[in-house]
Amino acid sequence: MSNNTTLNAWVDECVRLTKPESVHWCTGTEEEYRSLIQTMLKDGTLIELNQKTHPQCYLHRSHASDVARTENLTFICTTKEDDAGPTNNWMAPAEAKERVSKLFEGSMKGRTMYVIPYLMGPVGSKYSKVGVEITDSAYVAANMHIMTRMGNVALQHLGDSDDFVPGLHSLGDLSPERRFILHFPEEKLVWSIGSGYGGNALLGKKCFALRLASSIARQEGWMAEHMLIIGLEDPAGKVTYMAAAFPSASGKTNLAMMVSTLANQGYKVWTVGDDIAWMHIDEEGQLRAVNPEAGFFGVAPGTSTSTNPIAMETVKANTIYTNVALTPAGEPWWEGIGGNPPEGLIDWEGHRWSRESGKKAAHPNSRFTAPARQCPSISKQWEDPKGVPISAIIWGSRRSVTVPLVMQAFDWQHGVFLGSGMGAETTAAATGAVGVVRRDPMAMLPFCGYNMGDYFQHWLNMGKRLKNPPLIFRVNWFRKNKEGKFLWPGYGDNIRVLKWILERIRGGGKAQETAIGFLPTADAIDTDGLTLPAGAMEELTSVDKRGWMIGADSMEKFYTRFGDRLPKEIWEEHKGLKTRLEKIPG
Ligand code: OXD
Ligand code: MN
Numbered sequence: 001m002s003n004n005t006t007l008n009a010w011v012d013e014c015v016r017l018t019k020p021e022s023v024h025w026c027t028g029t030e031e032e033y034r035s036l037i038q039t040m041l042k043d044g045t046l047i048e049l050n051q052k053t054h055p056q057c058y059l060h061r062s063h064a065s066d067v068a069r070t071e072n073l074t075f076i077c078t079t080k081e082d083d084a085g086p087t088n089n090w091m092a093p094a095e096a097k098e099r100v101s102k103l104f105e106g107s108m109k110g111r112t113m114y115v116i117p118y119l120m121g122p123v124g125s126k127y128s129k130v131g132v133e134i135t136d137s138a139y140v141a142a143n144m145h146i147m148t149r150m151g152n153v154a155l156q157h158l159g160d161s162d163d164f165v166p167g168l169h170s171l172g173d174l175s176p177e178r179r180f181i182l183h184f185p186e187e188k189l190v191w192s193i194g195s196g197y198g199g200n201a202l203l204g205k206k207c208f209a210l211r212l213a214s215s216i217a218r219q220e221g222w223m224a225e226h227m228l229i230i231g232l233e234d235p236a237g238k239v240t241y242m243a244a245a246f247p248s249a250s251g252k253t254n255l256a257m258m259v260s261t262l263a264n265q266g267y268k269v270w271t272v273g274d275d276i277a278w279m280h281i282d283e284e285g286q287l288r289a290v291n292p293e294a295g296f297f298g299v300a301p302g303t304s305t306s307t308n309p310i311a312m313e314t315v316k317a318n319t320i321y322t323n324v325a326l327t328p329a330g331e332p333w334w335e336g337i338g339g340n341p342p343e344g345l346i347d348w349e350g351h352r353w354s355r356e357s358g359k360k361a362a363h364p365n366s367r368f369t370a371p372a373r374q375c376p377s378i379s380k381q382w383e384d385p386k387g388v389p390i391s392a393i394i395w396g397s398r399r400s401v402t403v404p405l406v407m408q409a410f411d412w413q414h415g416v417f418l419g420s421g422m423g424a425e426t427t428a429a430a431t432g433a434v435g436v437v438r439r440d441p442m443a444m445l446p447f448c449g450y451n452m453g454d455y456f457q458h459w460l461n462m463g464k465r466l467k468n469p470p471l472i473f474r475v476n477w478f479r480k481n482k483e484g485k486f487l488w489p490g491y492g493d494n495i496r497v498l499k500w501i502l503e504r505i506r507g508g509g510k511a512q513e514t515a516i517g518f519l520p521t522a523d524a525i526d527t528d529g530l531t532l533p534a535g536a537m538e539e540l541t542s543v544d545k546r547g548w549m550i551g552a553d554s555m556e557k558f559y560t561r562f563g564d565r566l567p568k569e570i571w572e573e574h575k576g577l578k579t580r581l582e583k584i585p586g
Contacts, residue, residue, distance in 0.1 A: 001025065002117070002155055006162040007132060011115055014134050014168055019106045020113035026141060028151020036142045045139055049321070050330035056318045059326060060139055061350055062196055063174045067323060068365045069199035069206070069248070069430045071446050074181040076211070078450070083185075085451030086561040093184055096191075100180050103193050107170040111136040117155045117164075118148035120209050120278075120292035125385035127222075127280055127290050129213070130154050130164040133203045137171050140201050143320060146295040146369045148204045165189070165212055167203035171196050183207060185215040185449050198297050198322070198367060199248075199429070209276045209292045211449035217278070218450065218458045221465075226443045227277040228256040229289050229388065231379050232498050235266030239379075240502055243277045243289050244394035244475075245419070245443040248429030249365065251396075251477065251490070253298040257310035257377050260495040262526065267495050270379035271310070271372075272388055274298065279390065285467030288387035293372070299429070300324050300366045302336040307491050310377045311368075319370040323348040325361035334362035364428035391505050396475040397424035397440060402547030403476040405488055405525070405540035406497045408504055408511065408518040412463035415472025417573035418517065420456050421555040422474070439558040453565030460569055473501055474517070479540060487536045496526050514543050515580035545584045552578050 001008055002025070015023060026032060037058060040046040046058040076084035077096040084090040091099075114135050121128025132154075135141060144150050158164055167190035172178055179194030190207040192200055199206045213224035228246070231239040246252045256274035260267045273291025282288050296314065300321065303311050315321075325333040328344040345361050347353040353361045372378055381388050395418060397403075403423075409415030424440040426433060439445070441452055448455050463469050475497055477490040500520055503509030510524035522537045555574060559566050 004155070004158060004160055007117075007158070007164065010166050011134065015113065017101065017104050018108035018113065018136070018170060020108035020136065021110050023113045023115060026114055026116045026151050028145065028149070028153060032151070033142060033145045036138050036145070040138050040142070046320075047326070048330070049332060053329075053331055054316060054319070057332070058320050059324065059332065060320060060322045061348060062323055064349055065176055066174055066195050066197050067363050068197060068428060069446065070176065070179060070181070070195065071430050071432070073176070073179045074446070075183065076449055077182055077184045078186060082565070083451055085453060085565070087445055087448070087452050091182070093186070096182050096184070100182060100191055100193060103172055103178050103180070104168065104170060104191070107172050107193065108136040112138070114138070114141040116141055116144050116150055117158065118144055118150040118204050119154040119157050120148060120204055121290050122383040122385050123149060123153055123157070125290060125387070127278055127385075127387060128157065128292070130158045131167060131204050131208045132164050133167045133169060135169040135201070137169070137196050137201065139196060140169060143198065143202050143297075143369050144204065146320065146371050147202055147293055147297060149294050165208050167192065167207060169193070169201055169203055181207065183211045183449055185212055188212055188216065198369070202297070205276070205293065205297065206447055209278070210444070210447035213278065214444070214447065214455070215449040218454065222278065222280040223458070223462060225277045225279060226275070226447050228252045228274045229272035229277050229291055230256055231270035231272060231381065231388065232502055233266070233268040233270060234502065239270065240391050240505060241272070241289070241388040242392040242394060242498070242501070243279065243390050244396060246396045247398070247424045247427065247440050247443045249299045249427035250398050250424070253296060253311060254308045254491060255494060257308055257314070257375065258494060259309055259492045261492040261529070262495045262499060267499055269377065269495065269498070271375055271377045272379045272382045280387065281462070281465055282386070285465065287390045287466055287470055289390050290387040291372075291382060295369055295371050296375070297367055297369050300332070300334040300368050301362055301364055303334070304336055304338040306338065307336070310375060314375040315368045315370045318374065319368050321366070321368050323363040323366035325353060334366055335360055390470050392473060392501055393470045394473045394475055394501070395419045395422050395442065396477070397422055397443065398427070398478040399423060399425065399476050400478060400480040402544045402551060403474065403479065404519055404542070405477070405479065406473060406475045406500060406520060407516060409472040409474070410517060412469045412472065413460060413569050414517065414573055416456060416459045416463065417570055418472065418474050419459070420570055421551070421558070421574070423551060423554065439555065451562070451565055453562035453567070456570055457567045460567055471505055481533065481539070485533075487533065487540055489530065493530065500525050515584055516543055516548055516577065519543070543584065545581055545586065548577070548581055552581065
C-alpha cells in the first residue's frame with residue numbers, strides 16, 4: 001500500500017480483476033532486486049552466467065513466439081479513430097476494455113502481482129513523470145529496476161498527486177492470439193497482455209515514454225522522441241549536445257557510445273541516452289533534453305569490442321541478457337561478438353547449436369538490459385534535472401541506396417519535412433519482414449501515440465517557439481555500392497560526420513547547396529587516415545536524382561493518407577523538392 005489514495009484504489013481494482021495470489025509493492029532497493037533474481041533462478045526464468053567473468057549477469061530465454069515488438073497487436077484507443085491517425089491500429093476505448101478485460105480476468109491466479117512505481121527522468125527534475133506498472137512477471141520487475149528509477153523514489157516524486165500513468169501488464173498465456181498492447185491517451189492508461197518482451201512489457205519505455213508521452217507532450221508543449229542524446233566534446237573541451245532519431249536496431253546504442261577515431265584530435269562522444277529523449281523549451285527559448293530512462297535495453301548481435309567497446313564494458317556486470325546464446329563456459333554469445341562460435345554452444349532456445357543447422361545461435365533481436373550509470377562514456381550531465389541544451393537534431397535510418405552520408409536541412413521547416421518523409425529499411429526489432437523500405441517519420445512510426453499529421457504540425461509549432469532552433473541533419477551510414485559493399489566504415493568513424501555537423505553549427509564546414517539540402521563537398525569530411533574505395537566520398541555526397549524522385553512519389557502516397565490533417569507546409573516542402581529535382585539535368 002502507498003499513501004496515495006488514487007493509486008491504492010487503482011491497485012485494488014486490478015487485484016479484483018486479475019486475482020493474484022499475493023501483491024508485492026516494489027521499493028526499488030538492491031535487496032529487492034537480488035531477491036527477484038533469486039526467485040527467477042529458482043523457477044528457471046533465469047540462468048546464472050559465469051559469475052567470475054560476468055558478475056551478477058543472467059540469461060533469460062523468452063517464449064519462442066515472444067521475441068520482438070508486435071506492431072500489429074499494438075493499438076491506440078481514442079474515442080475518434082482519426083485521432084489515432086492512419087499509421088496506428090485503432091480500437092474504440094469501450095470495445096478495447098470489453099475485449100481485453102476478459103483476458104485480464106483471473107490472469108494472475110497463483111502468481112505474484114508486482115506493483116512498480118517508477119520515475120521517468122532524473123530525480124528532482126520538473127520534466128520527470130511518474131508511472132506505475134502492475135505486472136505478474138518478475139522478469140519485467142527486475143528489468144524495470146534497471147531501466148527506471150523505481151520504488152520509493154517515484155512515490156516521493158508523486159506525493160498525493162493523481163498525475164501518474166497507470167499500466168497494467170500480465171503475461172496472460174503468452175499466446176499471440178490473446179496478445180494486446182493497448183494505449184488509452186485520453187485516460188493516460190496502458191494495458192498490455194500476452195507478451196513478456198521488453199518493448200511490449202516494460203511499460204515505462206515505448207508505451208509510456210513514447211506513445212503516451214508523445215500525446216501528453218503535444219498537449220503540454222514539449223516533445224517525446226525516439227532519440228539518443230550525445231555530447232560531442234571538441235579539442236578545446238567544449239561539449240555540444242545533439243539528439244538523433246533512428247529506427248529500432250539501426251545503431252542508436254552504437255552511436256550513443258561511440259569511441260571516436262578522431263580522439264587524437266580531441267573529439268570525444270559522451271552518452272546521455274541511447275533511445276528516448278524528452279525535450280522541453282526552457283525560459284530562454286532553448287531546447288533541452290533529458291533521458292527519461294536509467295538503463296539500456298540494447299540489441300546484442302553485432303556488438304563487439306571493435307564495433308562498440310563501451311557497450312561491451314557496460315554489459316560485463318549487473319546485466320540481464322535475453323535470448324542470446326550460451327557458451328560452455330557460461331558466457332553470453334551472439335553473432336558478431338567476434339571470433340568463431342565456440343564448440344558446444346547452446347542456442348537462444350536452449351538447444352545445442354550447430355553451424356549446419358543454418359540457424360542463428362542468438363536471436364537477431366536478442367538484448368541486454370544494463371544500468372546506464374556503469375557505462376564508461378556516460379556524460380556527467382546525464383542526470384542533470386535541467387537537461388542538456390540541444391544544438392542539432394539528426395535523422396538517420398538504414399538506406400542502402402539514394403540517401404547521402406549526411407545532409408543539412410535548409411531550415412527548421414525543411415528539416416521537419418526531411419524527418420516526416422524518412423524512408424527506412426525494417427529490422428528484427430519488430431515482427432514482420434526485415435529489409436523492406438517503409439516511411440518511418442522521425443523514427444516514430446511505431447511510437448507516435450496520436451495522428452502523425454498533428455505530430456508534424458506540433459514539430460512545426462515547436463520550431464516557431466525556439467529562439468535558436470537546432471540545425472537539422474539527415475545521416476545514412478548504411479549506403480552500399482553496386483557490389484553490395486558498405487561505402488562508409490561507420491561506427492567510430494561516424495565522428496567524422498559529427499565533426500562536420502559541429503562545424504556547420506559553428507557557421508563553418510564546407511557545403512554545397514543542392515536540390516535536397518546542404519551537402520558536404522566531397523572534401524569537406526575529415527577522412528584523414530581512412531582508406532575508402534575510389535570515388536566513395538563523391539558518391540556519398542552527391543544527389544541521386546532518380547532515387548529521390550522515386551522517394552518523393554512514395555512520400556506523396558504516404559502523405560495523402562493523412563488527408564487534411566497533413567500540414568500544408570509539408571506539401572509545400574514536398575513540392576519544392578520535386579521542383580528542384582526536376583531542374584537537375586538528366
Ligand atoms: C527498442 C526498440 O527496443 O526501438 O528500443 O524496439
Ligand atoms: Mn528504440
